[in-house]
Amino acid sequence: MDANARAKVIDTFDGNTHKLDFYIPQGFDGVKGEKGDIGPNLIEIAYIATFIDTFTGNGIEVKEMEDLPLTRKEIDTKNTVTVENNKIKFTKTGHFKVFFKVNAYVKKDGVDFDATKGFVAIGFKPNGTDNIYVGGSTWTTDEVSREITAQGILAIVDTNTEYSLVNLSKKSIYLKTPDLKNINSNSYFVNSPVLITIEYLGN
Numbered sequence: 001m002d003a004n005a006r007a008k009v010i011d012t013f014d015g016n017t018h019k020l021d022f023y024i025p026q027g028f029d030g031v032k033g034e035k036g037d038i039g040p041n042l043i044e045i046a047y048i049a050t051f052i053d054t055f056t057g058n059g060i061e062v063k064e065m066e067d068l069p070l071t072r073k074e075i076d077t078k079n080t081v082t083v084e085n086n087k088i089k090f091t092k093t094g095h096f097k098v099f100f101k102v103n104a105y106v107k108k109d110g111v112d113f114d115a116t117k118g119f120v121a122i123g124f125k126p127n128g129t130d131n132i133y134v135g136g137s138t139w140t141t142d143e144v145s146r147e148i149t150a151q152g153i154l155a156i157v158d159t160n161t162e163y164s165l166v167n168l169s170k171k172s173i174y175l176k177t178p179d180l181k182n183i184n185s186n187s188y189f190v191n192s193p194v195l196i197t198i199e200y201l202g203n
Contacts, residue, residue, distance in 0.1 A: 044200035047075035048083055051188040052177060059104075059145065059176030060193065067164040068102065068122070068175070068194050080200055087127070087162040088198075095201040098124055098134045099151040100165060103193045104173045105140035113141045121168040122148055124196075126161045135168070145176040145193075153201070165196065 050071045052060065062068055067086040080096075082089045090096065104120045121137035136150035167173050177191035 044078040044080045045075065046073065046077075046080045046196075046198040048073050048081075048088070048196040048198070049189075049192045050175070050194035051192055052175075052180075055179040055181075058107075059174040061172050061174055062104075062167045063172050064167060064170055066167050068167065070165065070194065070196070078200070081198055087164055088196075089162055090156045090159055090198075092200070093156050093159060094203045095153060095155050097151065097153050097199045097201055099197045100124060100134060100136075100149070101192075101195040102136075102148045102165070102175070103145045103177050104148065104175050105143055105145045106169060106171055106173055107143055115139065117169075117171055119169065120146065120148060120173050122150070123166050123168045124150075124152075124163060125166060126163050132168075137168075145174070165194065 048070050050060075050069045060069065070083050070086045070088070073081070073083045079091055081091060100122070102120070102122050104122075106118055106120055108114070109117065118141060119137055119139040121135070123132035123135040125132050133154040134150045134152035136148045138146050138148050140146050175193035177193045180186065180188065180191055183190050
């Protein structure tokens, strides 16, 4: 069947028996077809998260230019990345889509809000550089944690390079979510302050 054709099923019924014929285009069986198409079962995605085990008034402090904590790799369908000491390394070269979500805030300086410092800025970058491939920021005028999301695409050419999610604010930020005991669920996925998903897009 041509790689550009649509998948289909033909049901032939003779009055007693159904005969099903499945027509699947090349490239949808998990291998490369004539045109190099990749089937859906080759999707590669990693899901990395941080959970709060002990809730405190301030939340988890992350100082200026420090890495945000990455405590668990929940899913990694094809061993796309490794995670160690809050560092991420890609296991293959190619193009990747990176999405992150962070819940954080900064403290006020005294009683006044300082717009030049009262914001959270987060960046996903290779260590030792200022190359921010995915980044986002938001003001937190009232010391209430806000959700910051960002998404981008990067090309990996060196699998030895380490990447981190970094606090780019010029002061400490605090990762904070509602206490799980105040939520009608015992699942820590409800209130993760840090979440990263990484999807391999191909070469």
